[in-house]
Amino acid sequence: AQSVTQLDSHVSVSEGTPVLLRCNYSSSYSPSLFWYVQHPNKGLQLLLKYTSAATLVKGINGFEAEFKKSETSFHLTKPSAHMSDAAEYFCVVTLSGGSYIPTFGRGTSLIVHP
Amino acid sequence: NAGVTQTPKFQVLKTGQSMTLQCAQDMNHEYMSWYRQDPGMGLRLIHYSVGAGITDQGEVPNGYNVSRSTTEDFPLRLLSAAPSQTSVYFCASSYVDRGRPYGYTFGSGTRLTVV
Numbered sequence: 001a002q003s004v005t006q007l008d009s010h011v012s013v014s015e016g017t018p019v020l021l022r023c024n025y026s027s028s029y030s031p032s033l034f035w036y037v038q039h040p041n042k043g044l045q046l047l048l049k050y051t052s053a054a055t056l057v058k059g060i061n062g063f064e065a066e067f068k069k070s071e072t073s074f075h076l077t078k079p080s081a082h083m084s085d086a087a088e089y090f091c092v093v094t095l096s097g098g099s100y101i102p103t104f105g106r107g108t109s110l111i112v113h114p
Numbered sequence: 115n116a117g118v119t120q121t122p123k124f125q126v127l128k129t130g131q132s133m134t135l136q137c138a139q140d141m142n143h144e145y146m147s148w149y150r151q152d153p154g155m156g157l158r159l160i161h162y163s164v165g166a167g168i169t170d171q172g173e174v175p176n177g178y179n180v181s182r183s184t185t186e187d188f189p190l191r192l193l194s195a196a197p198s199q200t201s202v203y204f205c206a207s208s209y210v211d212r213g214r215p216y217g218y219t220f221g222s223g224t225r226l227t228v229v
Binding site: 034036042043044045046049051090092101102104105106107 | 147154157158159216217218219221
C-alpha cells in the first residue's frame with residue numbers, strides 16, 4: 001500500500017523568502033514521486049519528478065525537491081518566493097512495477113505576501 | 115498542441131440526467147484516468163485504464179462508467195446525475211517506461227454542477 005501526507009494545509013511566506021512544502025510518503029516498494037502545482041481554476045501542472053535517478057531533483061520555476069529514503073520524505077523548496085508562486089501544490093506517489101495508480105496528497109496552499 | 119483535451123469545460127445538469135465527459139490525448143499514453151476534485155479532499159480517483167480495452171475502478175466509482183475502445187479516448191459517463199456529483203473533473207494520462215509512469219499530463223478540467 002502507498003500513502004502520502006502533506007504536513008501543512010497552508011503555508012504563508014513573504015515574497016523573496018524561502019519556500020518549504022513538506023511531503024512524507026509511505027510505500028512498500030520503490031516509489032516514483034511527483035510535485036504538481038495548480039493555479040486557481042486551472043488544471044494541474046507537473047513541477048518535478050523523482051523516478052530513481054538523482055535524489056535531488058530540479059523542476060520548473062526554480063523549484064527543487066530532495067528524495068530522502070531514510071526519512072521517507074520528498075519536500076519541495078524554492079530559495080525565493082515570487083507572487084506568481086501562490087497556488088495549490090500536490091505531492092503524488094506511485095509504486096513502480098505494474099501499478100500505475102497515483103496517490104495524491106490533500107494539497108498545500110501556498111500564500112505569498114508582498 | 116499535444117496534450118489532454120477535456121470537453122466540455124462547464125456543464126449544468128438536472129438531477130437524474132445523464133451525460134458523457136470527453137477526454138482525448140494525442141501522446142499515445144497507455145495510462146489514462148479520471149479524478150474528481152472537491153474542496154479539502156484533494157483528487158480522488160474515479161476510474162482508470164492501463165490500455166485499450168482495459169479499465170478498472172478507483173476510489174469513488176459509484177455512479178460513473180468508463181470505456182476505452184481506443185488508446186486516445188477515455189470518456190466518463192454519469193448514468194443518473196446527483197447533486198453529490200457536483201465537482202471539478204480532471205482527466206490525466208501518462209506513458210510508462212520500465213514499469214514507472216513518467217509524470218501525468220492533466221486536462222484543464224470540467225466543472226460540473228448538478229441541480
